[in-house]
Amino acid sequence: MNSPIEVAAAWQQAANDQDAERLLAVSDPNIEVVGPRGSGYGHQLLRDWLGRAGLALTTLRIFARGETVVLAQRGVWRSIEGGDVMGERDLASRFDVQNGRVVRFARYDSLAEALEAAGLTVADEVKSAA
Numbered sequence: 001m002n003s004p005i006e007v008a009a010a011w012q013q014a015a016n017d018q019d020a021e022r023l024l025a026v027s028d029p030n031i032e033v034v035g036p037r038g039s040g041y042g043h044q045l046l047r048d049w050l051g052r053a054g055l056a057l058t059t060l061r062i063f064a065r066g067e068t069v070v071l072a073q074r075g076v077w078r079s080i081e082g083g084d085v086m087g088e089r090d091l092a093s094r095f096d097v098q099n100g101r102v103v104r105f106a107r108y109d110s111l112a113e114a115l116e117a118a119g120l121t122v123a124d125e126v127k128s129a130a
Helices: 004-016 020-025 043-053 111-118
Strands: 027-035 038-041 055-065 068-078 085-098 101-108
Touching (some): 004 068, 020 027, 068 111
Parallel strands (some): 027 101
Antiparallel strands (some): 027 038, 068 085
């Protein structure tokens, strides 16, 4: 079984690649997706979100404890049609992982907000081996 960090990274890469089948494979069928407009559940919602979001995320820092992972990220929104950059800013994502699948994905406007919601602190940062 993959670690929660590996599952979150695989989920994020599939979303960045716009690979719906790979994204669904690492997502629980009843995944909760939480964003600025509220929350919803399931693979169809996730597929719809992927088709319209135009969001690519670069991970800057990783925080984890147990099955919860928070990624501090730089987000870039691109138009679906032309690929033009529509906006860019720092944000954070929370992943709750169970049995090798993401059961909850939530996007936050700040790292502090994501860490608080996840019950994590800066002490939970995962340091790279490099």
